[in-house]
Amino acid sequence: EPEVTQTPSHQVTQMGQEVILRCVPISNHLYFYWYRQILGQKVEFLVSFYNNEISEKSEIFDDQFSVERPDGSNFTLKIRSTKLEDSAMYFCASSALPQGYRQPQHFGDGTRLSIL
Amino acid sequence: EDKVVQSPLSLVVHEGDTVTLNCSYEVTNFRSLLWYKQEKKAPTFLFMLTSSGIEKKSGRLSSILDKKELSSILNITATQTGDSAIYLCAVDPSSNTGNQFYFGTGTSLTVIP
Numbered sequence: 543e544p545e546v547t548q549t550p551s552h553q554v555t556q557m558g559q560e561v562i563l564r565c566v567p568i569s570n571h572l573y574f575y576w577y578r579q580i581l582g583q584k585v586e587f588l589v590s591f592y593n594n595e596i597s598e599k600s601e602i603f604d605d606q607f608s609v610e611r612p613d614g615s616n617f618t619l620k621i622r623s624t625k626l627e628d629s630a631m632y633f634c635a636s637s638a639l640p641q642g643y644r645q646p647q648h649f650g651d652g653t654r655l656s657i658l
Numbered sequence: 659e660d661k662v663v664q665s666p667l668s669l670v671v672h673e674g675d676t677v678t679l680n681c682s683y684e685v686t687n688f689r690s691l692l693w694y695k696q697e698k699k700a701p702t703f704l705f706m707l708t709s710s711g712i713e714k715k716s717g718r719l720s721s722i723l724d725k726k727e728l729s730s731i732l733n734i735t736a737t738q739t740g741d742s743a744i745y746l747c748a749v750d751p752s753s754n755t756g757n758q759f760y761f762g763t764g765t766s767l768t769v770i771p
Contacts, residue, residue, distance in 0.1 A: 546700075575758065585701070585746065587758035598758055633700065646692055646706050647759065651699035 546650035548634050554656045555624055563619045563653045565634030574617045575635040575647060576609065578602070585633065591617065621655075629657045661685075662749050664762035671769055675737050679765045681747030682729040691730050692759065693721055694746040701746055704732070737769045 547566045555561050567574050576588040589599040591609055608620045617636075621628055631654050635647040661684045671677055683691065690708045694701035705714045710725035718741075721732045734741055744766050748759035 577761075584763045585748075585759075585761040587760070590758055600758070646703045648703060649694075649700040 546634055546636055546648055548632075548650035548653050550653060551651065552654045552656070554658065557626055557657050558623050561621050561624055561655065563621075563632050563634075563655070565617045565619070565650055566615050567617055567634065567636030568638075568648060569615070571636035571638050571648075573597075573637045573639070573647075574609075574611070575637075576619045577633040577635065577649075578630040579633065579652075580630045588619070588632075624655075624657045626657050629655055631655075662747055662760050662762040664745075664747050664765050666765060667763065668766040669768070671737055671767070673737060673739060673769055673771050675769075676733065676735045677737060677767060679732040679734075679745050679747075679767070680729065681732070681762055682727075683747075683749045683760075684728065685749050685751040685760065687751050688725070688728075689750045691723055692748045692750065693730070693732050694748060696744040696746055696764065697742075704745075734767075737767075739769050739771055742767055742769045 546568055549564045553561055574591045577585050578588055579585045587600050589603045589609055590597045606622045610618050631652045633652045634650045637645045637647045639645045663682050665680045669677060690706050692706045693704040695704055705721045707723035707730060710723050713720055713722045718735045723730045744764040746764045747762040750759055
């Protein structure tokens with residue numbers, strides 16, 4: 543069964559450094575998402591992306607964050623200058639059609655980001 | 659503010675028991691409610707519910723939506739140790755265009771042999 547793949551599985555970075563988290567969505571999916579989950583807390587929406595542009599973003603997704611689909615398969619999340627509070631599990635998800643057509647989002651295994 | 663609340667927060671049962679997990683929501687508009695199972699890593703999709711009163715079943719798991727009560731339950735019968743996980747409820751409000759979900763904090767289920 544097709545799946546969303548994320549790399550790396552764990553990233554350790556010094557505060558202030560830039561990180562890029564990578565995702566390969568399911569190949570025929572058109573909608574891509576990033577979520578994060580701080581340890582012990584709920585899964586929180588960051589951003590959704592369709593047709594090469596952001597369709598929605600949350601308050602968490604400030605100027606330090608950016609997303610890109612650099613080629614036909616990868617979808618990346620960049621954090622420009624990491625802070626301690628960025629430490630979390632970051633999940634990428636994709637779906638074939640928007641929820642109005644009743645297609646669920648499928649999640650990758652996540653990248654655990656640890657900021658030192 | 660849109661909100662999704664799950665109860666109980668955690669549950670410990672013995673193998674063979676039946677459990678019922680609850681999810682209630684307050685959203686501006688409602689399109690669908692989804693249940694996910696989260697073990698060590700990715701949430702994996704279980705059910706999507708859009709119509710009130712129609713039960714979705716998959717093996718020992720079943721779920722039903724009550725739009726009048728703004729809630730859903732997830733039932734697991736004859737629990738097994740492999741059912742141990744965090745069960746997440748997510749709501750898709752139709753008011754947004756980005757198709758984000760609002761997640762609850764989850765119910766942590768532990769099934770002991």
